Amino acid sequence: MPKPDAPTRIVIATRESRLALWQAEHIKARLEAAWPGCTVDLLGMTTRGDQILDRTLSKVGGKGLFVKELEEALLDGRADIAVHSMKDVPAELPPGFALVATCARETPLDAFVSNRYDSLDDLPPGAVVGTSSLRREAQLHAAYPYIGVEPLRGNLDTRLRKLDEGRYDAIILAAAGLKRLGLGERIRSVLPAEQSLPAAGQGALGIEARADRPEVAAWVAPLIDPVTAACVTAERALTHALQGGCEVPIGAFCEPRDAALHMRAFVAAVDGSRIIRAEGAAAPGEAAALGRRLAEDLLAQGAASLLAAAREAS
Numbered sequence: 183m184p185k186p187d188a189p190t191r192i193v194i195a196t197r198e199s200r201l202a203l204w205q206a207e208h209i210k211a212r213l214e215a216a217w218p219g220c221t222v223d224l225l226g227m228t229t230r231g232d233q234i235l236d237r238t239l240s241k242v243g244g245k246g247l248f249v250k251e252l253e254e255a256l257l258d259g260r261a262d263i264a265v266h267s268m269k270d271v272p273a274e275l276p277p278g279f280a281l282v283a284t285c286a287r288e289t290p291l292d293a294f295v296s297n298r299y300d301s302l303d304d305l306p307p308g309a310v311v312g313t314s315s316l317r318r319e320a321q322l323h324a325a326y327p328y329i330g331v332e333p334l335r336g337n338l339d340t341r342l343r344k345l346d347e348g349r350y351d352a353i354i355l356a357a358a359g360l361k362r363l364g365l366g367e368r369i370r371s372v373l374p375a376e377q378s379l380p381a382a383g384q385g386a387l388g389i390e391a392r393a394d395r396p397e398v399a400a401w402v403a404p405l406i407d408p409v410t411a412a413c414v415t416a417e418r419a420l421t422h423a424l425q426g427g428c429e430v431p432i433g434a435f436c437e438p439r440d441a442a443l444h445m446r447a448f449v450a451a452v453d454g455s456r457i458i459r460a461e462g463a464a465a466p467g468e469a470a471a472l473g474r475r476l477a478e479d480l481l482a483q484g485a486a487s488l489l490a491a492a493r494e495a496s
Contacts, residue, residue, distance in 0.1 A: 189401050191221045195252040195261035198226040199337040201359050205387055206265045208362075209285070209405065216404040225261045227251050249390070253279055256391060262398050264390045268383025268414055269356070273422035275390070282399040283389040284414050286407035288358035290385035290435060292318065292378040293369040295345060295360075296352035301371045305329050305351060312341070312350035316452055316492065320431035321378050322354075323454025338363065354378070358385040379433030379448055382417035382426075386410050409438050412469040416445050419473025424449065424485065430492040436472070443469055447476045449485040452492055458483045 192213055196206035203226070210222040228251070249271060252264035256279065268284065275281065299305055305326065312334030313319055319331045332350065334341055338359050345353050357372050389405065391398040413436040426432040431452055436445035442463050450457040460479035464472035 188217055189220050192401060193223050193225055193261045195225045195227060195255040195264040198228055201338050201363055204362050209265045212405050225255060266388045266390060268386040268388040269381045271388055273418055273426060278393055279390055280393040281388050282391045283402040283406045284411040285387040285405050287386045287410040288361055290380045291357050292373040293355050293357035293360055294352060294371045294373055295355055295368050296370050299352055302326060309351040312353040316431040317381055317433050318354050318378060320450035320452055320454045324457055356384055375435050379446060380435045382421045382434040383414050386414050412443060412466045413437060416443055416469040416473040419470040420447050420477045423474050423477035430489050443472055445472055445476055449480050449488050451488050452495060458485050
């Protein structure tokens with residue numbers, strides 16, 4: 183395959199939260215290293231998801247609220263690529279767009295953050311945990327029915343401030359974001375997947391571009407991490423098959439083991455009263471098929487009724 187022409191300028195569309203800007207700067211540095219002499223600029227934007235903070239995502243339109251404005255910048259040529267946290271990217275992209283790179287994953291696990299307690303097991307009855315995720319909420323209700331779960335919106339700094347103000351006894355966040363911003367000391371414990379199965383794509387950065395710009399895909403190809411890409415492909419195939427979004431409690435976590443992909447997934451009732459689980463393995467080249475197979479397993483166990491109930495409630 184011929185080497186692509188070296189780009190002279192790449193514009194990255196990004197949200198303007200501190201974490202989103204860190205992610206965009208990280209990709210900028212990697213692109214500049216891959217293409218010496220190329221100028222990489224950031225186009226900061228505020229998305230609808232950043233503006234609506236008084237309601238949970240499941241009630242205002244889902245994860246697509248964090249990417250729509252960035253996609254408009256790609257469409258009209260103001261930007262060449264958009265950088266996303268993969269867990270914020272809807273399972274199905276709008277026509278004309280493509281995920282052209284999935285980069286190496288930071289830890290995909292959830293983090294327990296508290297100023298008073300060391301772990302979920304230490305929380306007393308009536309303690310309040312903050313989270314914006316129905317996936318986390320369902321797992322908390324199932325394992326700790328004696329604690330309260332309250333919505334928590336805002337960027338990472340806002341969520342930590344609300345904890346520090348005493349509105350919550352603890353909050354659950356993605357460990358990756360805390361580590362990327364140098365806030366790892368706020369983590370009291372990292373929750374193993376057996377305790378809090380992650381969301382599809384959690385901890386991974388993805389790059390989106392217009393599907394009709396193959397030269398852009400070639401520019402970002404050096405940033406692709408094949409193992410992460412395979413794992414995230416499996417996870418997203420499952421959520422796509424289940425038509426999942428943030429309005430339904432779905433967990434999906436794939437990891438490499440012994441040259442194969444091993445994946446766990448669940449669909450739950452929001453109140454944690456029922457959780458349906460599936461698990462499987464496949465070769466890396468069968469990542470998408472693995473995700474679809476586990477989705478079929480979940481549906482065969484009755485997941486459709488749980489998904490319908492969650493969507494109706496949202």
